[in-house]
Amino acid sequence: MEIQELINKLNELEQLQYAYRYAMGITNFDGNTVAPKNSYKARGQAMAILSGETYKKFINEEVKELLFSLKENEKQLDFTTLRKVDEYIDEYEKTSKIPMNEFMEYTKLQSDSNHAWEQAKANNDFKGFAPYLEKMFEFNKRFANYRNPEKKPYNVHLDDFEKGMEMDDIDKFFNQLKKDVVPLIKDAVNESKGIREDFLERPFPVDKQKELSSLLTDVLKMDKDNFIIAESEHPFTMGLNNFDVRFTTHYYENMIASSFYSTMHEAGHAIYGLNHDLKYNGTVLSGGASNGVHESQSRFYENLVGRSKQFINYIYPTMKNLFPDQLSDVSANEFYRAVNKPKLSLIRIEADELTYSLHIMVRYEIERMMFEEKVNVNDLPAIWNSKYEEYLGITPPNDTKGVLQDVHWAFGLIGYFPSYALGSAYASQFLSKMKETVSFDSDVAKGDFSNINAWLKDNIQIHGAVYTPKQLIERVCNEPFNPKYYADYLKGKFSDL
């Protein structure tokens, strides 16, 4: 077959895969946002069947031959096509090792388990969720074993979310944080006790919070023709293509900071999803470089921008307009200090920057235990609570605020959490580099995101999934990943608070 013919066939494969991914993505999104409560069973069945269909369309001799024929002729391929072929081969090798019936069962489980988690969280009923969670860990351990029997299963998972990362790398990273950052926490928490934050729990009308979310995306120069904001139990972003990205938030009347910062966070993911080079649109290269790099963008907007003094000074008059009664006796600086107040708290997504990594460490250690040791799922609440007591000196009053708080495990995203902490660290390293050419502080103070957005787009986002995280960081920063930027940033910020 001529090389051009092979490339055409690859394009067809891409379009076919895209069509399924699109419809299944929308169906998931719908299930997480607006679908009626009782819809979950039929959705789970439909998704299981369609996942079987996508499996059959991809895992077959014809596709295998196509991919390996292209690989054999790699010298005739341009850089982008070769990267696609490599990604596909990687995916092929991963997926083909999982029997189709188990793959379909797993898709069905994801939907059921997600539903069970929602119910369990709403009713503080870990027991109702435990059987699903148990199956979820079982499936994932088995899959990891199918895929790479020589590697420790948890390392297989870590690599999925952050290519090239293993437990040793994560340990090294966390050890550095334990050395540089953890020692600051106790004093910082003690010294911050006087910072007032009562006003954050005042009732902020939900419709006004929605207005604020919408305004924030305007400030970040996002084009409303290409994205929507929806609502779901747990905020998430789904990037379908360069013209269709959706992110969600959750509005709680008594928690203004929750929707404010989840909007800033998810907007960061969304901006990434909107800024890939158009030549990757709808292809296997249209995701981000990794979960960690995706998190670097979301945490950039959430924390480095959104929790900065400059940004709060800039946005505060708008907030005063929206919430004149709630904020009448609160200054911008008081707001800044409240949303940065380091606290030994229960909920990861509401944690301050300084203590955030502790929440991740708890999850990392539990995932690791679940994979490496014999742990009964029913013991997880107790393990969770004791780790919170150990690291944060605080015990969750119930499982809803404890082990049930995050959706990830319900959906099989095991090994994902470390990428949140890595993302924060990447973001600090990127910011340090950005500051060489962009007047970040004064731009943020003016609410001018043209140069900041352009820098992130041109250096990071435009490349889609072309580079691995390591390659990308080296390319952008001219040095390897270095967590000291993150440690320095935290030390600087929290000594100054």
Added chain:
Amino acid sequence: MEIQELINKLNELEQLQYAYRYAMGITNFDGNTVAPKNSYKARGQAMAILSGETYKKFINEEVKELLFSLKENEKQLDFTTLRKVDEYIDEYEKTSKIPMNEFMEYTKLQSDSNHAWEQAKANNDFKGFAPYLEKMFEFNKRFANYRNPEKKPYNVHLDDFEKGMEMDDIDKFFNQLKKDVVPLIKDAVNESKGIREDFLERPFPVDKQKELSSLLTDVLKMDKDNFIIAESEHPFTMGLNNFDVRFTTHYYENMIASSFYSTMHEAGHAIYGLNHDLKYNGTVLSGGASNGVHESQSRFYENLVGRSKQFINYIYPTMKNLFPDQLSDVSANEFYRAVNKPKLSLIRIEADELTYSLHIMVRYEIERMMFEEKVNVNDLPAIWNSKYEEYLGITPPNDTKGVLQDVHWAFGLIGYFPSYALGSAYASQFLSKMKETVSFDSDVAKGDFSNINAWLKDNIQIHGAVYTPKQLIERVCNEPFNPKYYADYLKGKFSDL
């Protein structure tokens, strides 16, 4: 092959078809409700590819052999299975005559055309929509010809929406209305001129209108775990299964009657979709008997219930609570008269019951012309306007309020409109029968829908698509379809107004 093996294969086919229908249905729903504006292209491409996939999964020798093997052994099949087989064979024969590439092109066109229509309606730009509309009519004429070259193409279309109906039947029905109802209109309109309706255009806050829509579904005893209300340009209902039905409405601040009655209308469709016998759930028998029968249920709730004096008296205190300022000087009887005031008006979905059929006649005659005569699409606005002048004595000031007002043609639903008028007529005939055993007027006056809903469910809705409209009407009413019930109802109501 054993008969049970064949039946198992049929079940597999059903589940596979269902999975695609589900995901594509959700994707369409998403496109019509929340998707960002620029999403339409990728959605159209994905839907075209998936429609090609569903085509290939259905139109092939294996399925053909399965269906005809089952048909050959029909004596061994229970009633439900045989009905499924017949429906599938019918669908097979329809679809297999359309070449796959044209089928896919058409799916893509539906999405693009729908988008173009939205833009055109928003900008009063018929020219922007005309090329899509032209292609839409071309495709549909060609498809009708493929499917049944012996039949007039427009009759093929009418039969799609209302099995067994041809132009002659529709002509007979409309002629009866022209004889019995149209003569009333002029006087009724003149005599009603004094009825005040100014208050319907007062500003009714959208969030309160949403509350009203939600309350109306509570009154109708709909279970919120099984359905949602969303918003779209043009209200519609999508019934996915017995546990997942969605309907939409559109809230205009200055048109309270619009969301009120579109909610009642779509709720009727939704109730039908929720009440099929569970044994039809997710199967080819889970639709309604026909479009006309579906419309009979929506118009039942919209008009026979929603526009009755009894219902308005019942719901009015709730409305006064929601809209104390807007309705402070309006009595229930004034509201009743306002929403029933016969008017020679422009917009079909806001028309009163008496003049509604005139709007349908305009559309029916235009569709017929487009199929039977040489008409240039660019002449449609002029033709539309002259017909409105002829039938209703009123000329649309622009195309947005004229030929662009309805979505149907943009989506290829040609031959659909007559079923609205038929549905109203069926509804009157059903009501007359219902009144033999249900105290309709007093139940509605009490807001008690238990017996009314149960009658509709047990007699009509539970049967899904098992019976043709003619069979169903005979079964329910012990007589064939008879438009005199409709004429009598209208005469009674409007002489009394």
